[in-house]
Amino acid sequence: MVSAGSENPTFVATDTFKYMPKGVVKEGKEDLKLNYPALLRTESYINGKWVKAKSGKTQKVINKATLQEIAQVPAQNKDDTEAAIDAAHDAFQGWAKRTPKERHDLLYKLYHKINEHADDLAHIIVAENGKALQDAAGEVEYSNSFVEWFAEEAVRAYGKTVPAPDPKVRNVVIKQPIGVAGLLAPWNFPLAMITRKLCPALAAGCTGVVKAPCEAPLSALALAQLIDEVGFPKGVVNILVSERGQDEQEMGKTLCESPKIRAVSFTGSTRVGKILAQQSASTLKKLSLELGGNAPFIVFDDADLDLAVSNLVQCKFRCTGETCISANRIYIADAIYDEFSKKLAEQVGQFKVGNGMDKGVTMGPLNNEAGKKKIEEHVKKVKDAGGKIVLGGNAGEGLFFEPTIAQAPDAKQLPTDEEETFGPLAVLYRFKDEADVIKRANDVSVGLGGYFFSQDVGRCFRVGEALEVGMVGINTGMISQYIIPFGGVKESGFGREGGPTGIDEFLEEKTLVFSGL
Numbered sequence: 062m063v064s065a066g067s068e069n070p071t072f073v074a075t076d077t078f079k080y081m082p083k084g085v086v087k088e089g090k091e092d093l094k095l096n097y098p099a100l101l102r103t104e105s106y107i108n109g110k111w112v113k114a115k116s117g118k119t120q121k122v123i124n125k126a127t128l129q130e131i132a133q134v135p136a137q138n139k140d141d142t143e144a145a146i147d148a149a150h151d152a153f154q155g156w157a158k159r160t161p162k163e164r165h166d167l168l169y170k171l172y173h174k175i176n177e178h179a180d181d182l183a184h185i186i187v188a189e190n191g192k193a194l195q196d197a198a199g200e201v202e203y204s205n206s207f208v209e210w211f212a213e214e215a216v217r218a219y220g221k222t223v224p225a226p227d228p229k230v231r232n233v234v235i236k237q238p239i240g241v242a243g244l245l246a247p248w249n250f251p252l253a254m255i256t257r258k259l260c261p262a263l264a265a266g267c268t269g270v271v272k273a274p275c276e277a278p279l280s281a282l283a284l285a286q287l288i289d290e291v292g293f294p295k296g297v298v299n300i301l302v303s304e305r306g307q308d309e310q311e312m313g314k315t316l317c318e319s320p321k322i323r324a325v326s327f328t329g330s331t332r333v334g335k336i337l338a339q340q341s342a343s344t345l346k347k348l349s350l351e352l353g354g355n356a357p358f359i360v361f362d363d364a365d366l367d368l369a370v371s372n373l374v375q376c377k378f379r380c381t382g383e384t385c386i387s388a389n390r391i392y393i394a395d396a397i398y399d400e401f402s403k404k405l406a407e408q409v410g411q412f413k414v415g416n417g418m419d420k421g422v423t424m425g426p427l428n429n430e431a432g433k434k435k436i437e438e439h440v441k442k443v444k445d446a447g448g449k450i451v452l453g454g455n456a457g458e459g460l461f462f463e464p465t466i467a468q469a470p471d472a473k474q475l476p477t478d479e480e481e482t483f484g485p486l487a488v489l490y491r492f493k494d495e496a497d498v499i500k501r502a503n504d505v506s507v508g509l510g511g512y513f514f515s516q517d518v519g520r521c522f523r524v525g526e527a528l529e530v531g532m533v534g535i536n537t538g539m540i541s542q543y544i545i546p547f548g549g550v551k552e553s554g555f556g557r558e559g560g561p562t563g564i565d566e567f568l569e570e571k572t573l574v575f576s577g578l
Contacts, residue, residue, distance in 0.1 A: 091129040093188055095181045099286055105135050105302050106285035108148035109295025115140045120304045122279055125191030125426045125460050126416035134278050136304035139311040142270070143319075145299035149241045149268040150321040152296030157238045157266040161216045164264055167293055168212035174287040175205045182252060182283060187417040189277040190251055191426040191460065192380045194417050200380075204253040206543035207260050207559065214564045215264035223572075231575040236568040238266030239347060240323030243316035245337070246281065247328045248274035248428055249383045255281055257547075257558045258326045258349075259298065265567035267324070271300045272312055276428055278302045317341040324567055327351070328385070331507060331552045349556030349566045351385070351548055354509030355481045357502035357528070358388035358538070361495070362396040364514035368536065370404045373487070376512060376538030378409065378464055381424055382485040383432065386510035388538065389481045392492045392501065402468060402489055406452045409464050409487075426460035427484060436462050436484040439476045443488060446473040453485075479505060495520065503529045509549035512538050 095101060104111040113119075114135035122131045135141070156164075175182065179201045186197035223232040242262040246254045255271055262269050273281035285300045303309035313333075316322055317340035326349040327337050334352040341348055358376065360369045377388045393401045417425035427433045433456060440454050447470040453463030464485040469475055477488045492498040502511065511530040515521055525533050531549035534540040541547065546557035556566050 089129065091124050091127065091131050091188070093131065093184055095184060097178055097181050100178060100181050100185065100283040101132060101279065102282035102286050103132050103134050104282075105137060105141070106282065106289065106298070106300045107141070107145045108152075108299065109289070112141075114138070115144070118304070120275065120302075122189055122277075124188045125428055126188075126418075128459050131188055132279065134282065134302045136275075136308065137301050137312065138303075138308040139315050141301055142272075142312045142315040145270045145301055146241065146243075146315070146319050146321050148296035149270050149299055152294060153238075153241055153268045156268050156294060156297050159266070161218065161264075161266075164266065165212050165215040167291055168208055168215065168260060168263060170291045171287060172205055172208040172212060174291055175201065175208060175284075178283075178287065179205075182280065184418070185279050185283055186251060186277075187425070189279045190248065191428050192383075192417055193422050193425045195423070196380045197417065200250055200253050203250075203541065203543070204256040207253070207256040210543045210559070211260035211264040211564060214261070214561070218265060218564055218568060225574075227576075229576060229578050231578060233573040233575070235571050235573065237571055239567050239569050240267060241321055242267045242269045242324045242326065242567055243319075243322045244269055244271045245313060245316070245325070245327040245329070246271060246274055248276035249380065249385070251277035251280040252284060254328050255284060257563075258328075261558075261564040262324075262326075262567045263293075263297070265564050267567045268297045269299065270316065270322070271298070272309075272316065273300055273302050275303050275305050275309060313337060314340050317346065318343060320344050322346065324349070326556070326558075326566065329353075331554075334554055347566065349548075349558065350554030351556070351558060352509075352552060352554040353481060353507055354385050354387075354530075354549060354553055355389045355477075355479065355505045355507050356386055356510045356512065356530070357390045357392060357498075358511075359392045359492075359498055359502060359513035359524070360394060360397065360401060361513065361515040361517070361520065362394035363516050363520075364394075364397075365516065365536070366397060366401060366404065369514040370401065370408060372512075372514070372534075372536075372538030373405060374408050376534075377487045378412070378424060378485050381427055383428060383483055385481075386532070386540065387481070387483070388487070388512060389477055390490060390502070391487055392490045392498050395491050395493050398489070398491050402451055402466070405487070405489075406466055409452055409466060412464050414461065414464065424464060424485065427462060428460070430460065432484055433460055433462055436465075436482060436486055439482050439486055440465060440467070442476050443467045443469065446470050446475055448473075448475070448488070495524065499524060499527050503527075506551055507549065507553040508551040509553040510534070510540060512540075
């Protein structure tokens with residue numbers, strides 16, 4: 062059964078696996094009790110200065126577990142965006158001329174600053190995002206891995222010489238920073254998705270304008286505080302905060318249409334990615350788009366069942382299921398289906414759900430009301446189609462939802478067939494053979510991540526090569542690493558973040574042809 066967090070809000074588990082939060086607080090401002098209070102910034106960062114919105118508008122940031130106000134931050138618009146673009150544009154030439162070693166040294170100083178304040182950063186993430194503390198701490202470590210990696214890549218953006226057919230000619234290819242980068246970050250990893258974009262841009266010699274997510278902007282502003290303390294030149298990094306709605310759309314459009322922005326990197330939905338691509342067409346920007354997924358998770362009948370179950374728990378339910386590479390369509394071989402369902406329910410039934418800061422909590426609330434409604438709709442449609450809810454299925458108060466396991470009915474259309482739930486709902490499908498499950502796994506318009514479990518070496522190669530995704534986990538549900546490329550195929554976008562090629566998204570090759578030698 063689900064046990065209760067001991068502090069506000071707390072939950073009472075019942076025989077129907079339903080828990081209700083008690084004493085949810087909505088009034089007053091919450092004190093995060095940070096060891097270093099300077100990290101809680103309430104202004105945006107433009108041209109080395111802390112500024113309010115030009116319009117004077119603000120917005121509240123809410124603790125997703127308690128629904129209590131944490132802070133008020135700017136609600137900025139097109140005018141603020143243009144000011145940030147101008148600052149980054151003015152700073153670009155000076156930053157691009159810094160030696161790679163100088164850029165390396167500043168990024169390494171940032172790496173040590175983040176390590177120094179890792180606990181506080183994790184607490185900020187818990188409050189503004191909702192994920193449990195263990196997930197938030199993991200995010201801080203993951204975030205900083207990109208800072209370290211791209212500090213080192215700054216001094217390894219090698220060019221090359223290309224032998225010419227004419228003995229009097231020498232060809233030299235160099236790499237140069239592309240220019241100002243517009244970086245649009247999502248709320249589900251409010252720190253990691255920024256460092257994964259910003260650090261390769263800085264390492265390459267680009268300046269950046271970051272649009273922080275309105276749902277969780279405090280991590281971005283805390284990062285700006287550390288960037289300021291490290292001593293990056295003014296204008297090199299600019300961090301804006303939007304408000305959901307027309308102003309946010311105008312900010313994104315401004316970044317895409319400005320001729321001073323030469324590269325745009327976005328993580329988010331396929332729908333928005335297509336809009337940004339259209340808006341960027343007028344200036345032919347270099348784009349890196351990490352868009353929606355609908356990850357298949359396949360367990361063949363020769364798999365190590367316990368290994369598959371434990372990895373599915375991590376892959377599906379970490380960070381409350383709000384990750385772009387979460388397992389979404391879970392295909393279980395018919396011969397092991399019932400046993401797998403039972404083992405999965407036993408493990409998920411041990412979750413402790415509540416405020417992510419409470420001791421022992423393994424899953425927190427969702428980030429927003431729209432996400433909660435989407436899960437409710439998916440659960441209802443599974444039930445209406447004749448599916449069986451094995452565990453959970455109920456909404457709590459506020460932004461909480463039970464971790465839920467459902468068995469899909471045969472040959473019925475479900476919302477998870479074509480749409481990622483982005484929450485703690487695991488829908489289990491039956492399959493009979495390899496060819497059928499590969500066909501079903503690939504029968505979607507997106508292709509970000511995919512997973513399968515088998516002990517047959519030949520099958521591992523066949524299925525790994527056949528899945529139409531950018532990343533495949535084989536006998537693992539955890540694939541994200543700073544050292545390998547992250548990205549998808551089909552309508553999951555293009556471009557790669559992390560790994561040896563991540564810095565290339567912010568570099569251009571220039572060929573120098575020497576003749577008359």
